[in-house]
Amino acid sequence: MIKTRLFAAAALGALLAGCTTMPEAMDRPATATPAIPEGTGYFASDSTLPLRAPDFTKISDADFKPAFEQGMAIQQAEVAAIAGNPAAPTFENTIVALERSGKMLSRVGIVFGALTGANTNDTLDAIDAEISPRLAAHSDAINLNPELFARVKAVYDQRASLNLDTEDAKLLEETYKGMVHAGAQLTPAQKEQVKAINTRLSTATTNFGQTLTQATKDAALVIADQARLAGLSDADIEAAKKAATERGVPGKAVVALQNTTQQPALATLKDRATREALFDASWNRAEKGGANDTRALVAEIVQLRAQKAALFGDPDWATYQMWDRMAKNPRTALDFMQQMVPALEATQRRDAAALNAEIKASGGNFTVKPWDWAMYADKLKAKKFALDEDAVKPYFEMKRVLEDGVFFAANKLYGLSFKQRTDLPVYNPDVWTYDVTDRDGSQLGIFYFDPFQRDNKRGGAWMSNFVEQSKIEGTKPVIYNVHNIPKAPEGQPQLISFDWVETMFHEFGHALHGFFANQKYESLSGTATARDFVEYPSQVNEMWASYPEVLANYARHYKTGEPIPQALIDKIQAASKFDQGYQFGETVEAALLDMKWHALTPQQAAAINTPEAVSAFEAKALGELGLAVDLVPPRYRTSYFRHIFSDPAGYSAGYYSYLWTQMLDRDSRKWFMDHGGLTRENGDHFRATVLSQGGTQDYFDMYRKFSGHEPDVQPMLEALGLSGGNEGTVPSTGDETN
Template identity: 60%
Template sequence: MQAKFLVNAALAAMAAGALAGCAGMAEKGAMATAPADAAPAAYNPVIPVGTGVFAQESTLPFHAPDFTKIKDSDFQPAIEQGIAIKRAEIEAIANDPAAPTFENTIVAMEKSGQMLDRANAVFSAVVGANTNDSLDAIDTATSPQLAALNDSIYLNDKLFARVKALHDAQATLGLTPDQAMVLGNAYDRFVHSGANLDPAAKEQVKAINTRLSSLSTEFSQKLTAGTKDGALVVKDKAALAGLSAAEIAAAAKGGTDRGLAGQYVLPLQNTTQQPALASLSNRATRQALFEKSWNRSERGDANDTRALIQEMAQLRAQKARLLGYPDYASYTMYDQMAKDPATALSFMNGMVPALAAAQTREAAELNKAIRASGGKFDVEPYDWDFYSEKVRKAKYDLDESQIKPYFEITRVLEDGVFYAANQLYGLTFKKRTDIPTYHPDVSVYTVYDQDGSELALFYFDPWKRDNKQGGAWMSNFVEQSKLLGMKPVIYNVENFTKPAAGQPALVSFDDVTTMFHEFGHALHGMLSNQTYPSIAGTNTARDFVEFPSQFNENWATDPKVFASYAKHYQTGKVMPAALMAKIEKARTFNQGYALGETVTAALLDMKWHALPADAPKQDVDAFEKAALAATGLKVDDVPPRYRTSYFRHIWANGYSAAYYAYLWTEMLDHDAFQWFTDHGGLTRANGQRFRDMVLSQGHSQDYAVMYRNFTGRDPSVAPMLKARGLTAPTTD
C-alpha cells in the first residue's frame, strides 16, 4: 500500500459543518407584518444573499473555480457568509408551516448551502495542497464555526421532527429507491448526531464537537509544520552515498530553497518509512532519517501533537457514551459496510498468524544478507528497506534504477492511467491551458464520455511541496448532481519527488500504483450518475470508498495497459518483457512488512478508539507501546505505517476507527478483480458493468447488496491473500 488516502477535504469539512452570522449581506424574502385579521401570508422566509467571488457559480467551464479572481482574503468572509445563508435556509425548512414532504424538507436540505459548498471546496483544496500562514489562520477561525453549523442542523428539534415524520411514513410516500436512501441516511444522521438526546446532553455534544474541530485543525497544522521542520539536513554529500545523481541534485535544491546553500535536504514523506532508506548505504544517515520521521511530532516543541491526541481520544470516548455507544469505534462504524468493530477486528486478526510468520522469515532473510555483507548487527527498521532491496535484487535481479527510466510521469498519466479508463469506460482526455489553477505544478484535462460529450474536469497536482499535506488524495471542486445540474470537477494530489531542473520527471513503480489508485477515486466521482448530492460519487462509507481506488491499481500491470505507458523516456521503447516479468514476480516479495505495517496501524487506530468514556487521558507513547505489543506482530522490526503522533488519517482526516478500510476494501478489490479475470479481464463490457453497477451508484444502495449485484457473491479474503503471496495458489 502506498502513501495514499482519500482526503475528501470539502466533504470532511461539511461533515464537520458550522454556524456563524456575518455582515455585508443583503436579504431576500423579507415579510411585512400583516394585520391580525388578515389572511395568512404566503410563507416567505428571509434568506441572506451572499457577496463576493463565491456568491455565484463560476462562469468557467464546469463552474470550475476561477483562481485568477480568488484571493486568500476572500475565503473567511465567503465561508462565514455561506454559513449564515445555510443557517437561514435550514431554519426556513424547519419552520415551514406546511406539512413536511420529501420535496419541502429533504430536497430543500439537499439544495441548501451552495455558496458554502463552493467556498469550502476551494478552501479545503488550497489549505491541503498549497497552504500558508494566512490560510492556516482562516482554517483555525472557521473550523469551529463549521462544527457549530453541523450541530445547528442535526440537533434542530423542529427539523428532526419533519425528517422523522417522513421517515415514519416512508411506506406511504411512494419514494424511488434513491429517494428512500437519501431519507434513510438523513434520519440516521440526525439520530447519530444526538437528535434524540435531552437538551443538556445536546449542549454537551455541541461543546465536544466544537472542541474536537479546533483540536483536529490544530493537529493538522502542527503535523504539516513538524513534517517540514523534521527534514534531514545533511552537510556532507558523502553521507548521501547510494542516492542517484538526480536525487542528490533534488536534495541540493531542497537545501537552496530553504536558505541552506551547499547543504542537502531530505524532506519527510507522510509515512514512517522514507523512500531514500532503500538506497542510502550509510547506516548512520539511514538511522538519522528514520528517527527524524519517527519523532517528527514528538520533539517537545511547538509542533508536538501528543497533548492534542490525549484530549481528542478522551473527548471522542465521552461523545460516544453520550450517544449511547460503549466506545468511539462502535459509534463511528454504525454506517460502515463492516458495521461494527468486532467484524473489522476479526477480519484483521485473522491475517496476523500468516503475517507474523512472514515477518519472521523476512527478518531472518535480511539478517542473513547483513551477515553476508559483513554487518555485525540485526536488522532495525531503518535497515529493512535497504537490505530488502538488496535481497530483492539478488532474488529477482531487479533494481529500481532499471525500472524508473520507463516511468515518465506524463506518459504514465496519459498513456497509462487515462488509457486504462478509455479501454474500460470509453473515456477520452484533452489537456487544456485555459483553466487557471492554484499552483503552476497543476495540470488540467477535460474528460469526454463514450458518446463524445463533456463529462468532467480533472486536475493533477503531483509534486511534493513543504506547504502541502503529506500523502495523496482526491476531492471535488464541484460534485456531480442532477438535482443541481452539476458535472464533476475533480482533483488528484500526490507527493512525488520533483526532479531538479533539466532532469526527466521519472517516478517509481510505487508512485505509478499511487497514480492509478487516486484516479480510481477520481473515476468514482467522474462516473457518478446520481440526482442527490449527498449520495453522489465518493459520498460513501470509508470501508467502501477505497474499493474503486484500490481496484483501479490492478490495471497498472495489465499487459495491454503496461505496454502503452512503460516506455523508456529516452528511446521510447517498451519495457522488455523480461523486466516486466521480474516486477510481477517480485510483487509478493516483502509482504510481511508491506501488509504488516498497514495492519499494525489499523489495529493501533482501533485500540485508540476502543477507550471507554471513563478512561483517563493516556500517555501517548505508553499507550502506543502497549497497543503495538498486543498485535502479535514484529513491531520492533516492522513499525506501523503511521505512528500515533503523525497519524493524520485518524486525528484529522475522518478515518478514526476506519483505517481498517484500506484492508477491507483491498479484499473487495482483489475479489472484484478475480471476477474480471474470470470474465475476460480488460474489456469494455466488463468496464461498463462495473461503471453501471458500482462507479455510478454512489451510496444509492446498501453496499453489500451493491457488491453482490456486481459479482453475484459475497466477497472473499482468499484472492487478497493469494495476491499478497500469503497463501499457496490454488490449482483447478
C-alpha cells in the same frame, strides 16, 4: 485517499444530504418566512468557467473568511425557513429543500479545503483554525434543531406510503439516521454537551493537522557532509541540495520527509548512521516536545471522542463511528484483521532472519533494524528476481504514465478520452488540467492533476471534487488528484518508481468513481460512500498498472522510446508478493493501532492525559498486537497518524478500510481476469454496478450485483503470499528457488 467533503468537518455534507418533514396533523402557528440574505463576492454565485470550475484568478486569501460567514448566515436562514414552514412537510419542501441549501458555503468550503490541503500558507492556516469550530457549531445548529428533526421524523415515519424511488428513499433514510447519529434524539442537556465536544474536536483536529504539517517540514534531515548521501541517485542528490537552498541552508542537503514512517531514501542510503538518523527524524517528528509535538492533542481528541460516544450510549468511539460502515461494527473489522496475524507474524520473523543472513553475507556486523529493512530487502529482491529499481524508472516518465497508461486504461475499459487544456486557471503552476469526454462524445467532466511534493502540501495522495455531480443542480464533476512526487531538477526527465505508478492509477480510480456519478443528489453522489467501501474502486484500478496491454502502451524508455522488456515486466510481477511481511504488516499494525485508540472507554481515555502517557499507551498497544513491531513499525505512528486525528471523524476507527477494501479489490480482480480482463464489456459492467451507484445502495448488495457472490478473502491472502506454503516470503540467502 479519497476526497474530503468539507462543511463543518465533513459532517455537514452528509447532513445536507437530506432531512424530512412533519405530518399534516401537526398544529403549528403560522410564522413569517425569514428573509434569505444575499451573498457578495466571488463565492456568492456559481463560477462562469466551464462546468463551474473555480476561477483562481478571481480568488484571494482575503475572500475566504467573509465568504464562510456569509455562507453560514445564508444557510441558517434557509434552514430556518424549512424548519418553520407552516405547510405540511413533504419530501420536496424539506428533504430536497435542505439538500439544495448552503450552496455558497459549499463553494467556499470546497476551494478552501483544496488550498489548505495542497497549497496552504499562514493566512489560510489562521483562517482554518478560526473557522473550523464555527463550522462545527453551524453543523450542530442544523443537526440538533428540534423543529427540523420533528419534520424529518414525520416524513421518515410515513416513508412506506410515499412511493419514493430508490435514491429518494436512501436520501430520506440517510438524513434521518444521520441526524439521530448527530444527537437529534438526545436530551437538551446532552445536546449542549455534544455541541461543546464537537467545537473542541474541530479545534483540536485542525491544530493536529496544521502542527503535523509543520513538524514534517521541520523534521527533514539536514546533511552537511555530502558523502553521507552516497547511494542516492544524482537527481535525488540535486533535489536535496535545491531543497537546502530553498530552506536557507545553501551548501548542505535536505532530505524531506514523506507522511509515512518509512522513507524512500532508506532503501539506497549506504551510510547506516545516516539511515538511522533519517528514520529517527521520521519516527520522532512530532514527539520532540515544543510547538511541533502533537501528543497532547492526541490525548485531548481521544478523550473527547470517548466522551461523545458515551453520550450516545456506546461503549467506545469505534462502536459509535461505525454506524454506517459496510463492516457495521468493530468486532467484524477486528476479526477480519486478526485472522491474518499468525501468518503475518511468522512471515515477518522469517523475513527478518533472511535479512540478517544477507547483512552478514554483505559483511555487516549487526542485526536488521527498521532503518535497514528496505535496503536489505531490495538486495534480496535483486538476488531473487534480478530486479534493479534504477533500471525500471527510465520506463516510467510521469506524464506518459498518466496519458498513455492511466488514461489509456480508462479508454479501453470505459471509452473515455482526454484532452489537455491550458486555459483554466490553477492554484499552482504545476497543476495540469484535462477535459474528460464520455463514450458518447459528451463532456463527462474536468480533471486537475497536481503531482509534485511541496512544503505547503500535506503528505500522501488524494482525490476530491471542485464541483460535485448532481442532476437536480445540473452539475457535472470537476475532480482533482493530488500527489507528492519529488520533483526532478530543472531540465531532467520526471521519472518515477513503480510505487508511484500504482498510486497514480489508485487515485484515478477515485476520480473514475466521481466522474461516473449518476445521482440526483450531490450528497449521495460519486464517492459519497462508507469509509470501508470508498477505497475499493480505487484499489481495483491499480490492477491495470501492470496489465500487459496497458504496460506496453506507457512503459517506454524516456530516451529511446523502446518498450519495457518482457523480462523486466516478468520480474516486476514476480516481485509483487515480495516483502509483504513489511509492506502489508505496517498497514495492519496501523489499522490495529487505530482500533486500540478508539476502543477506549471515557475512564480509560481520561487516564491518558500527558504526552508521555500517549507514548506509553502506544507502546503497550503495539506490544499486544502479536506482530514484529520492533522490526516492522506501523505505517503511521500515533503522533503523525493524520488519517485518524486530523479532522473530527476522518478515518478514525476506519483505517482498517484499506485492508477491507483490499479484500474486495482482490476478489474483483479475479472476477475481471476470469471474464477476459481489460474489455469494454467488463468496464461497462463495473461502471453500471459499482462506479455509477454512489451511496445509493447497500454495499453488500452492490458487490453481489457486480461479482455474483459474497466477498471472498482468499484471493487477497493468496495475492499477498499469506496463504499456503512459504509463498511471498523473503528467501534465505542463496536460495533462488524458494
